[in-house]
Amino acid sequence: MRLHPHFRDLLSALNHDILFQIMDELNLSDLVALRRMSSRSDELVSAYLDHKFHKLLATFFADVPTARGLMRNTNAVISGSSALAYVLPANISWSPSDLDLYVPNVEFNHVVAYLEVFEDYTDVTQHGLHNHYSAAVLQVTRLEKGGRTIDVIKSASNSALLPLPFFWMTAVINYLSADYAYVGHPELTFQNYALLHPLHVTHFQTPIPRTIPLVQKYTERAFDIRTRNVEWSHLPAAPRHITRDRLGGCSSTVRFFGDEFGLAVSMHPASAVVHDVVVRQQLTIIWRRGGLPCGLGCLARLSDSTAFVEEAWLA
Ligand SMILES: [Zn+2]
Numbered sequence: 001m002r003l004h005p006h007f008r009d010l011l012s013a014l015n016h017d018i019l020f021q022i023m024d025e026l027n028l029s030d031l032v033a034l035r036r037m038s039s040r041s042d043e044l045v046s047a048y049l050d051h052k053f054h055k056l057l058a059t060f061f062a063d064v065p066t067a068r069g070l071m072r073n074t075n076a077v078i079s080g081s082s083a084l085a086y087v088l089p090a091n092i093s094w095s096p097s098d099l100d101l102y103v104p105n106v107e108f109n110h111v112v113a114y115l116e117v118f119e120d121y122t123d124v125t126q127h128g129l130h131n132h133y134s135a136a137v138l139q140v141t142r143l144e145k146g147g148r149t150i151d152v153i154k155s156a157s158n159s160a161l162l163p164l165p166f167f168w169m170t171a172v173i174n175y176l177s178a179d180y181a182y183v184g185h186p187e188l189t190f191q192n193y194a195l196l197h198p199l200h201v202t203h204f205q206t207p208i209p210r211t212i213p214l215v216q217k218y219t220e221r222a223f224d225i226r227t228r229n230v231e232w233s234h235l236p237a238a239p240r241h242i243t244r245d246r247l248g249g250c251s252s253t254v255r256f257f258g259d260e261f262g263l264a265v266s267m268h269p270a271s272a273v274v275h276d277v278v279v280r281q282q283l284t285i286i287w288r289r290g291g292l293p294c295g296l297g298c299l300a301r302l303s304d305s306t307a308f309v310e311e312a313w314l315a
Contacts, residue, residue, distance in 0.1 A: 003037055003038065007037065007038070008038055008040055011038070011040050011041060011044060012040065016044075016047070019044055019048070020048055020051065023044075023045070023048045024089060024090035024091055025089050025090075025091060026089055027087060027088055027089050027190050028086075028087040028088075028181055028183060028186075028190075028263065028265055029183075029186055029190050029263060031045050031048070031049065031265070032045075032263070032265055039269075039270070039271075042269050042270055043269050046266070046267060046268055046269040049181065049265070049267040050267050050268070052086060052090070053068075053086070053176065053181075053267055056078075056082060056086060056176075059099075059148065060099050060148050060150060061119055062119060062120075063118070063119070066118070067119070068178050069178070070111065070114055071177065071178040072177075072178035072179065074103060074104065074107035074110065074111055075104055075107070075159070075160055075177070075277045075280065075281055076101055076102060076103045076104070076107065076111060076160050076177075077101075077102050077160045077161065077175040077176060077177045077277065078099060078100065078101055078102075078175065078176040078177075079100050079102050079164055079167075079172070079174060079175045079176075080096070080098075080099075080100035080172060081096035081097065081098075081100075081172070082096040082098075082099050082100065082176070083100075083172075083174040083175055083176045083181075084096070084171060084172055084174055084189075086174075086176055086181060087174055087181055087183050087189070092221070092222075093221070093222070094220075094221045097149070098148070098149035098150065098151060099148075099149070099150045099151070100150075100151050100153060101150055101151065101152050101153065102153045102155055102160040102161070102163060102164070102175070103152055103153065103154055103155065103160055104155055104157065104158045104159060104160050104281075105138065105154060105155055105156065105157060105158055106158060108138075108139065108152065108154040111152055112141050112143070112152050115143050115150065115152065116143070119145065120145055121143035121144060121145045121150060122143065122144050122145065123141060123142070123143060124142050124143065124144045124149075125140065125141050125142045126142070129142060129151075132210075133153070133163065134163060134166035134199075135156065136155060136156050136157070136162040136163040136166055136309060137153055137154065137155065137156065137163050138154045138155070138156050139153075139154040140152070140153050140154070141154075157283075157285070157311045158281065158283060158311070159277070159278075159281060159283045159284070159285055159311055160175075160277065161175065161257050161277070161278075161284075161285045162285050162309065162311060164184070164285070165184075165255070165285065165287035165289070165309045166197065166199070166309055167197065168196065168197050168200045168211050168214055169194040169195060169196050169197060169200070169214075169215075169218070169223075169225055170184065170185040170188050170189065170194050170195045170197075170249055170289075171185065171188065171189045171192075171193075171194035171218070171223055171225075172194075173185060174189070177276055177277050179266060179267055179268060179274045179275075179276060180264055180265060180266055180267065180274075180276040180277075181264075181265045181267065182257070182262060182263065182264045182265070182276075183262060183263040184248070184255075184261075184262050185248055185249050185261070185262075186248075186261075186262070186263040187247065187248060187249070187261075188248075188249050192222050192223050192224055193223070193224050193225075193226070193232060194218065194223050194224070194225045194226075195225075195226060195227065195228070195229065195249050195289070195291075196211070196215075196225060196226070196227050197289065197291075197307070198227075198251070198289070198290045198291030198292075198307055199307060201227050201291070205227045205228075205292075227291070227292070228251075228291070228292055228293075228294055228295060229247065229249060229250070229294035229295055229298075230294055230295025230298075231295075247261075247294070248261030248262065249289065249294070250289070250294050250298060250299070250300060251288075251289055251290055251291040251292060251293060251294055251298070251300045251305045252288065252293070252298070252299055252300030252301070252304050252305050253288065253289070254286060254287070254288050255286065255287050255288065255289070256284050256285065256286040256287070256312065257278050257284045257285055258278050258279075258284055264276060278314070279314075282313060282314040282315040283311060283312070283313055283314065284311070284312050284314060285309060285310070285311055285312070286309075286310060286311075286312050287307075287308060287309040287310070288304075288305070288306070288307060288308050289307060290305050290306050290307030290308070291305055291307070292305065293305065
């Protein structure tokens, strides 16, 4: 896209408050498009992303720089509704309630101890809390301070990301690390579409009982939640026209954190080279969503549509 000659002047003329208000209307994908226009827009979008992240952390932590440093040093990530709200426009009608902090296996005790000792959180974990999670989660500690709740979630892997692909729907497969925001299914999520994970679907293609309240909650949050891609095809398929594009949400596509389907966005300008958790740890997670073939043109066969998630070392 060619830039209007006055674009740069316009960005300089508007003060930060106005620019940030404009950016509040944009989702993460729009912000990426804006930042690519010039080095000035890259700086402004980075400042906005950093500010938005700081605001989120300040809701839960008295000492934000140290909490962010802890996340960086332990390769912990925020996921769940807080991460989803971060990647959507700021003017959404709902606000996330608590913070879900996913932590590598070996760093779990360290992170919990830090939050108790230095951030004055109290352990209020109730028995059975961890039953809501998949086998990729070993332990959950619920911490509370002044009406704020943090669930610290211990991954079964040295990667905090192992539990994410098991999540009940595609729109929550996102994370915020100390320096990056990641969206697992941008092509669906930014249209407010979401696919249920096959493990959360009955033989009759309806949500399992445990998942029904979640579907209701996120339907109220304007998400259109379905079991297969084909259910969004309102138009009849043209004869002999079969799309063979592989999609990130396809039941047969093998995905990994760092692949071309996900959107990974640095909170820093391009001039600052900062690596995210996967590169720093040389460890990623590969997965297949699984489930029934998506519809006409889908390359999936029942034999290659089993859901799986596993870790993969890069070095
Ligand atoms: Zn497919």
